[in-house]
Amino acid sequence: MKRIKQIVIFGTFIVFFGISVQATDSRKFVLSGTVYHEFTPLGMVVTSVDALLNPSYMLHHSNSVNIDYDGAIYSGYGFFNMKPFGLPGVLGLQIGKRYGSYRSGIWTGSGENISDLNDLVAPICDQSDVGVDGIDVTDLNSIRSFGIYYALPVGKKLKAGFGFNYVGRGVSGNRINDPQSASTEKDDLFKKRISSTMFRAGIEYKLSNTINLFLDGGIGKPEYSYEYTIGSDSTEDEEKASFSGWDLDANLRADYRVNNNASLIANVSYFSYGGSLEIDPDTGTSDDSTTYRRAQQSFTFLIGPLFHGDGHNFGFQAGFLSDRSNIEMSLEASDTDTQKNNPRTTSFPILRLLAEKRILKWFTMRASVTYMTFKEKTLNNSDTDPATEDWKTMSGQPTSTLSPAFGFTIDFNGGFFIDAYMFDSIFLKGPYLFSGNTSGPNLNAGVSIGISL
Numbered sequence: 239m240k241r242i243k244q245i246v247i248f249g250t251f252i253v254f255f256g257i258s259v260q261a262t263d264s265r266k267f268v269l270s271g272t273v274y275h276e277f278t279p280l281g282m283v284v285t286s287v288d289a290l291l292n293p294s295y296m297l298h299h300s301n302s303v304n305i306d307y308d309g310a311i312y313s314g315y316g317f318f319n320m321k322p323f324g325l326p327g328v329l330g331l332q333i334g335k336r337y338g339s340y341r342s343g344i345w346t347g348s349g350e351n352i353s354d355l356n357d358l359v360a361p362i363c364d365q366s367d368v369g370v371d372g373i374d375v376t377d378l379n380s381i382r383s384f385g386i387y388y389a390l391p392v393g394k395k396l397k398a399g400f401g402f403n404y405v406g407r408g409v410s411g412n413r414i415n416d417p418q419s420a421s422t423e424k425d426d427l428f429k430k431r432i433s434s435t436m437f438r439a440g441i442e443y444k445l446s447n448t449i450n451l452f453l454d455g456g457i458g459k460p461e462y463s464y465e466y467t468i469g470s471d472s473t474e475d476e477e478k479a480s481f482s483g484w485d486l487d488a489n490l491r492a493d494y495r496v497n498n499n500a501s502l503i504a505n506v507s508y509f510s511y512g513g514s515l516e517i518d519p520d521t522g523t524s525d526d527s528t529t530y531r532r533a534q535q536s537f538t539f540l541i542g543p544l545f546h547g548d549g550h551n552f553g554f555q556a557g558f559l560s561d562r563s564n565i566e567m568s569l570e571a572s573d574t575d576t577q578k579n580n581p582r583t584t585s586f587p588i589l590r591l592l593a594e595k596r597i598l599k600w601f602t603m604r605a606s607v608t609y610m611t612f613k614e615k616t617l618n619n620s621d622t623d624p625a626t627e628d629w630k631t632m633s634g635q636p637t638s639t640l641s642p643a644f645g646f647t648i649d650f651n652g653g654f655f656i657d658a659y660m661f662d663s664i665f666l667k668g669p670y671l672f673s674g675n676t677s678g679p680n681l682n683a684g685v686s687i688g689i690s691l
Contacts, residue, residue, distance in 0.1 A: 265645065265657055268645040269281055269604060271643065284452075289389075291456075294452075295399075297391065297399075305686070334383045363477040383405045387402075397443075402437055402438075408433075414426075423468075426469050426472050433460070439456075441454075449493070453490050455488040457486050459484055462480065464477070476520070477518065477519050481515040484512060487509035488507070490506040500543060503544050504540070505557075512531070514529060515529070517529075533563070553591075555588070555589070560584055563580065582614065583614045586613075589608070593606070601648055604647075608641045609640050613637075644659065653689050655690075
């Protein structure tokens with residue numbers, strides 16, 4: 239009966255928050271400034287959602303379920319001890335309608351993902367009215383994600399885990415499905431698909447009584463295809479677009495325990511990705527294709543002390559980020575040159591102060607503030623005339639940001655909990671429902687709902 243009551247409460251909160259709340263792993267967001275599907279260091283404090291980056295962390299969070307919800311975007315994951323089945327280790331499952339599970343910058347830039355290829359292809363390949371009676375049905379945002387993970391101890395000092403994640407969605411059909419339509423394009427066919435297959439692995443190794451190392455890495459292959467085939471008597475052009483790329487990331491977390499209440503934490507993160515997108519808006523024309531190429535590398539380093547104990551964590555981080563890109567656009571037309579854009583971004587310093595404290599047995603507060611200074615330098619050649627080299631170096635003015643974050647956890651009896659965070663704009667302008675402020679997510683807050691089974 240107690241378990242049934244927990245499930246009823248759990249479902250009630252899902253329905254309530256499903257109206258207009260953005261959700262993510264709230265504790266990680268506040269303490270590390272990021273969510274789990276981004277390429278970033280794991281942070282000073284390890285949370286359950288980090289197991290989707292380093293599967294070995296599942297061994298610390300077995301028999302638990304977590305759900306994040308944000309309207310059309312949702313994700314859930316659970317970790318289950320396999321001992322009752324006579325097997326060692328922990329099995330993890332993830333399912334959702336969210337791109338990537340880890341990746342946020344496959345193609346166009348930081349904070350954007352492979353779904354943005356739709357925005358790049360659509361105006362060139364004339365997709366604006368591809369769909370049912372002129373309604374666009376080719377948007378592939380919030381595509382479906384599935385993951386399976388497994389972790390187990392290997393001896394006394396080593397823990398290891400690995401996982402696979404697939405993300406994909408496709409749409410296809412006639413341009414106009416109404417058989418009574420007089421349109422000459424009613425029999426035209428379109429096919430569109432986006433997918434990414436990923437593999438992850440991670441280990442924890444106790445180097446000594448005072449040093450623990452945590453290493454994880456991932457490799458992925460994103461793909462995108464679009465094809466438009468004309469029917470009989472159609473007045474349109476046949477179109478094609480395809481993207482094939484790769485991405486690679488690695489994260490290292492080193493924990494040096496000074497004493498029972500203090501540690502020195504270092505995070506190192508590296509990722510690179512790239513690919514080539516070829517667009518042909520008219521396959522019957524031999525010199526109208528455009529090819530986009532992109533390669534990017536990023537390196538982040540953070541270090542600082544963490545003071546911890548029963549019911550509290552206080553930490554300070556300092557570090558830097560270096561990001562470099564090589565972007566090219568080539569036209570198939572004769573007598574044209576390649577446009578090039580090679581921006582480099584440096585963030586120094588990165589400073590973060592974080593704290594969380596259990597105020598009551600069932601209530602914990604947390605907060606952080608992050609200061610970052612950005613500086614960008616770009617070398618580009620924007621002229622496609624091969625007779626005119628137009629290399630220029632542009633340096634942007636340094637800009638700084640100050641980002642506070644606030645959150646709390648409510649623990650119920652029996653393992654059920656609600657984990658939430660708040661953007662600073664909720665204090666400046668109020669909840670979205672009252673202020674109408676659209677600069678942040680709905681309600682300017684987020685929530686995660688979980689239960690320990």
